Amino acid sequence: MGFKKRAQRWLAGVLLLGCLVGLQSFHDHISRRRGDLRAAQPWEPYATGPEGIKTEALKLPIEELTGLVFGGLIAGFRHQAANITYWRMQRYWEDGHWPRVLGMLKLTCFLDPHFQAAWSMLGWHQAYNLSAEMDKQTFPPIPPERYVSDGMKSYERGLDYNPGSYMLYEDAAWTAFDKAGDMRIATEFLEKALLTWDPEPDVTKKGPLVYTRMLGHAGEKALDMEAALEAYQRVLRMDPDDSVGIGATFTIRERYLPAIRAAERGDIDRAIRLLTEVQWRRPGDPFVPGLLARIYEKAKKDKGAALAAWERSGREWRQKVARAEAYRLMAELGRLDDLGPLVADSQVDVRKLYEYVVWQMNPGGMGVLINIRLGPDGKTISDPRVEDGQVVRIDPSPDPMGRVASLPPGTARWFLNGVLIAEDNTSPYTCTLPLEPYRGSEMDKLLLKVDFVPDGGGRVLWDVVDLVPSWVKPKTEGRPGGPGMPQKMQMPGMPGPGGPAAPPSPSGGGQSH
Amino acid sequence: MSTASAAPQPVVTCVGLTKTYRLALGHELTALSGLNLEVMPREIFGIVGPNGSGKTTTLKLLLGLIFPTAGYCTVLGHHPRSPQGKESIGFMPEGPFFYQHLNGQEVIEFFGQLCGMPKALLRERTETLLSLVGMSARRRVVMSQCSKGMVQRIGLAAAMVNDPSLIMMDEPTSGLDPIGTREIKDLILELREQGKTVLLCSHLLEQVQEICDRVAILHRGELLRVGRVEDILAPVDDTEVVVGGASAEFLAQCKEMGIRIDTAKRDPTLVVPPSVPLFDLIQAIQKDGARLVAVNRFRETLETVFLRSVAAVGQTDSVRGEHD
Amino acid sequence: MSAIKAMALASIREATRMRALHIVLVFAVVAIAAVRVFEAYSPGEEAKFIIDTGINLIRLFGLLSGLMLGAMLIPTEIERKTIHVILSKPVTRGQFLVGKFLGASAVVVGSALVMGAVFLAVYFHRFHASGFNVDVLKATLVVPFELMLFMAIVTFASTFSSQIFVIIFAVSAWILGHVNDFLGILKGSALTTGILHVVGAIIPHFDMFDLTRPLMMGDPVATELVWKPIVYALGWVAVILSFGYLVFNEREF
Numbered sequence A: 001m002g003f004k005k006r007a008q009r010w011l012a013g014v015l016l017l018g019c020l021v022g023l024q025s026f027h028d029h030i031s032r033r034r035g036d037l038r039a040a041q042p043w044e045p046y047a048t049g050p051e052g053i054k055t056e057a058l059k060l061p062i063e064e065l066t067g068l069v070f071g072g073l074i075a076g077f078r079h080q081a082a083n084i085t086y087w088r089m090q091r092y093w094e095d096g097h098w099p100r101v102l103g104m105l106k107l108t109c110f111l112d113p114h115f116q117a118a119w120s121m122l123g124w125h126q127a128y129n130l131s132a133e134m135d136k137q138t139f140p141p142i143p144p145e146r147y148v149s150d151g152m153k154s155y156e157r158g159l160d161y162n163p164g165s166y167m168l169y170e171d172a173a174w175t176a177f178d179k180a181g182d183m184r185i186a187t188e189f190l191e192k193a194l195l196t197w198d199p200e201p202d203v204t205k206k207g208p209l210v211y212t213r214m215l216g217h218a219g220e221k222a223l224d225m226e227a228a229l230e231a232y233q234r235v236l237r238m239d240p241d242d243s244v245g246i247g248a249t250f251t252i253r254e255r256y257l258p259a260i261r262a263a264e265r266g267d268i269d270r271a272i273r274l275l276t277e278v279q280w281r282r283p284g285d286p287f288v289p290g291l292l293a294r295i296y297e298k299a300k301k302d303k304g305a306a307l308a309a310w311e312r313s314g315r316e317w318r319q320k321v322a323r324a325e326a327y328r329l330m331a332e333l334g335r336l337d338d339l340g341p342l343v344a345d346s347q348v349d350v351r352k353l354y355e356y357v358v359w360q361m362n363p364g365g366m367g368v369l370i371n372i373r374l375g376p377d378g379k380t381i382s383d384p385r386v387e388d389g390q391v392v393r394i395d396p397s398p399d400p401m402g403r404v405a406s407l408p409p410g411t412a413r414w415f416l417n418g419v420l421i422a423e424d425n426t427s428p429y430t431c432t433l434p435l436e437p438y439r440g441s442e443m444d445k446l447l448l449k450v451d452f453v454p455d456g457g458g459r460v461l462w463d464v465v466d467l468v469p470s471w472v473k474p475k476t477e478g479r480p481g482g483p484g485m486p487q488k489m490q491m492p493g494m495p496g497p498g499g500p501a502a503p504p505s506p507s508g509g510g511q512s513h
Numbered sequence B: 001m002s003t004a005s006a007a008p009q010p011v012v013t014c015v016g017l018t019k020t021y022r023l024a025l026g027h028e029l030t031a032l033s034g035l036n037l038e039v040m041p042r043e044i045f046g047i048v049g050p051n052g053s054g055k056t057t058t059l060k061l062l063l064g065l066i067f068p069t070a071g072y073c074t075v076l077g078h079h080p081r082s083p084q085g086k087e088s089i090g091f092m093p094e095g096p097f098f099y100q101h102l103n104g105q106e107v108i109e110f111f112g113q114l115c116g117m118p119k120a121l122l123r124e125r126t127e128t129l130l131s132l133v134g135m136s137a138r139r140r141v142v143m144s145q146c147s148k149g150m151v152q153r154i155g156l157a158a159a160m161v162n163d164p165s166l167i168m169m170d171e172p173t174s175g176l177d178p179i180g181t182r183e184i185k186d187l188i189l190e191l192r193e194q195g196k197t198v199l200l201c202s203h204l205l206e207q208v209q210e211i212c213d214r215v216a217i218l219h220r221g222e223l224l225r226v227g228r229v230e231d232i233l234a235p236v237d238d239t240e241v242v243v244g245g246a247s248a249e250f251l252a253q254c255k256e257m258g259i260r261i262d263t264a265k266r267d268p269t270l271v272v273p274p275s276v277p278l279f280d281l282i283q284a285i286q287k288d289g290a291r292l293v294a295v296n297r298f299r300e301t302l303e304t305v306f307l308r309s310v311a312a313v314g315q316t317d318s319v320r321g322e323h324d
Numbered sequence C: 001m002s003a004i005k006a007m008a009l010a011s012i013r014e015a016t017r018m019r020a021l022h023i024v025l026v027f028a029v030v031a032i033a034a035v036r037v038f039e040a041y042s043p044g045e046e047a048k049f050i051i052d053t054g055i056n057l058i059r060l061f062g063l064l065s066g067l068m069l070g071a072m073l074i075p076t077e078i079e080r081k082t083i084h085v086i087l088s089k090p091v092t093r094g095q096f097l098v099g100k101f102l103g104a105s106a107v108v109v110g111s112a113l114v115m116g117a118v119f120l121a122v123y124f125h126r127f128h129a130s131g132f133n134v135d136v137l138k139a140t141l142v143v144p145f146e147l148m149l150f151m152a153i154v155t156f157a158s159t160f161s162s163q164i165f166v167i168i169f170a171v172s173a174w175i176l177g178h179v180n181d182f183l184g185i186l187k188g189s190a191l192t193t194g195i196l197h198v199v200g201a202i203i204p205h206f207d208m209f210d211l212t213r214p215l216m217m218g219d220p221v222a223t224e225l226v227w228k229p230i231v232y233a234l235g236w237v238a239v240i241l242s243f244g245y246l247v248f249n250e251r252e253f
Helices: A003-036 A052-058 A067-074 A078-095 A098-111 A116-136 A144-161 A166-180 A183-195 A207-221 A225-238 A243-265 A268-281 A288-299 A303-317 A320-333 A336-343 A347-361 B055-063 B104-114 B119-132 B148-160 B178-193 B205-211 B248-256 B278-288 B302-323 C002-016 C019-033 C035-041 C046-073 C075-079 C082-088 C093-126 C134-141 C143-158 C163-184 C190-202 C212-217 C224-249
Strands: A368-371 A391-396 A410-416 A419-424 A429-432 A445-454 A467-472 B012-022 B028-039 B044-048 B070-075 B089-092 B166-170 B197-202 B214-219 B222-228 B239-244 B260-262 B269-272 B291-297
Touching (some): A116 A166, A144 A166, A207 A243, A243 A268, A243 A288, B028 B214, B028 B222, B044 B205, B055 B197, B089 C082, B104 C082, B178 B197, B197 B205, B269 B278, C019 C035, C046 C093, C082 C093, C093 C224
Parallel strands (some): B166 B197
Antiparallel strands (some): A410 A445, B012 B070
């Protein structure tokens, strides 16, 4: 080949490379414009989050990333793949396979962050289904609050990609109101849902009325009676005959506003007196203890009295706001050790103790907290699952992502409050709980812990091999000193006689009317 | 007018044309080595040789489909890849294969359009060519349904659509029946009559001998011989005597007398040099009790020349090998 | 120009008579028309489902027909020696390449337009109450140009490789072109980032032909998001074909 020809070819090559550079900068320009005009397809969850791809990617259910989905993902058919994963999710949903539903929904949102229905389902699934079901399937149990919190985060993330989505504001508002009990966030989302209300997906076509009522309920629950009153006024402007609006307006004006006005004037004693009178007349009023607690704390600087009021409110009405406030005050007063009586009233709070106590004492390890509250006779064990001589077993189980786990041969060492109570080297690994020594003691909670050491050393990966405690029947029946109620009478989910009374139906602030 | 301008310019010129293919692991294969060749206007020029001798390589080099490693060639005075040169070239490959969903007429028209022919002229030319190659009645048959012979005819028509002055053909009668072969041969001869130059490659030596004015014999990429057919097939005075039932002693005596014996056929053929009296030989045949089948004037064929040339190269190679 | 036109027309004629291509097109049209049957699986997201599925089916079937044609484009011509006869005519290799590309692209783009028309008919029949949404038309309009760009890649690959490699090469380029932006946000070592940048520069970004996001968000589709990608596609086509010419011009048959 002649020099001239070779030079021509090199020149052409260089020119074309120059064109490539030009095209690249043109691409950058278009990409910027697509970003400005919100036309670029984001990558969820890689595009956001400070931790970047390495942590987030691992959270995707890789085992669900089938060839079809993967092909769709890489070949530019993400939306189609998202539709497929969404369909698959619906099948799992029908089967009640919650962990797989979670995986499919996460995958769907990853593939198509603009799939509003998928975000809506994800948030709902986490906040409602998983929070109710998954604690029975994982060990240590994941507190339901964590799932509720995840659900809220999912809504917020969905809203990042779909700002102005009425569907997501609506779902987020309801979950914050009903499940998370965070009235501040609920109010924020309710206001946005009202602003973005779209009659198309709203089946009732009464969204504005319903959500303005909810604003009122949220205001009441947050003890912001002024805001609640204003919301109910808005309701009445929309529908002057709305019974909820009329009733709530009367209630607030009659019961709470006089005390609130008195407190604003500085007449604290009168405010306390007025609220106490309401409490006497209507002992079931859910908001008076909280209002009193506020006045005690802010006006009278009496944190002890405020804590007592919150505790009363929390115990009797299971108000999450009350519990949170009580917890805050206990921390400020250095009385966190007293958590037991406060939180023992419901399953939810027992789980919270896991978070507070087990995970802090034994982070990442195994532990079962047995909560004991002495009954009126001073001897009853309040945890309905446990009785003296109870046999406890650990089993390998499928983890939340459906991977089958197995326990290798080894030795299980059981500790109760740090004291070795049993050692078992044959599967199934069990121990018998010796609770008798603790009966009548000062202690109101015990920590049962199991350490498992595989034969030949090594560690069991607890996050993969989750263990499920199986609460089996005692080996000896009719044992003296057993639970007060005979076994055959004990229904699943029903507390024993020493357990908490069934709480009143929590149906929001509107119940008071 | 000067003498130089009066002399006809060669249509095809090859000077030291060499093509070496690079193979794997650094090996090389020389398909054509230093070919010097000239094809003159209005002649039928045949390139003959066995498979792998470099015939098709030569055609590809002349068409600019491959590039020479050394040397150069010109076609109609142009570089092989020059479109100007190709305006007057027609090429028919061995076993052509056209777009399967086009019919014969469309194929011819397509190649005419490639040459930029005006529509009316192309239509007229297509009609002429279809009747020339005997495909007028089957013009609508799509290529996928055509027989090999039909495709060959369409290929020939496509090669001639632009009325080229030089037509190159690679094994033009490949796959044709005897009648088709005859027709193609007649057509080639007619092209010469029309003043066109035909350059064809074939391993069918008999056909080449029959129609070509000049031939080049290639073997292993090297040019063994080139020249007019009658020059290559130089007249000889030998006589061909076919005998039947000759004894072994008789044949041995013949050999001693300098007579070549060809035993390829059923009856032995004796190639008798002029030095042997033919009459005495016939008497000897009768004496031996053999049967005289035929007495012919011996004619050398391109095949015999080719085989002799190849054999000579083989001997040279073996001598070289011994010396090496 | 007549040679290019003749090459393109012959390619179109040859392609439009391919039975396999007819089957793909009929299947695609039926699939797009049947999108509404499945919209019930995405309650509340019917518009999203119809747009996603419709536009993706156009791209998918366009891709399939592009691969079918591309595999036949040049490798088959070489294998069957048709190219020998064509290049013996006064046709340059550049004209051959451009003609082949234009012919195959015209078929693929034509198929995409047919599919696009069916999709738009289905969409507007479903949402006729909302009136004619020109943004859906815009989002559909860029898809044929995406396919044209893909055909340029197929043509480029066919200048130097066999049928099977053309398919592998073109599909790989399609995949990389779609995950280009994704690769761009990955964090890694300087070497990895450098490699990703190079890949990003030598492979066209196909994701910019996706205008479904504004449709999902209810935003208008800006006209510049239509014409700029089209210009981008045409620029890439020119560059890819030029590279293809450089390779093809030196190729021996």
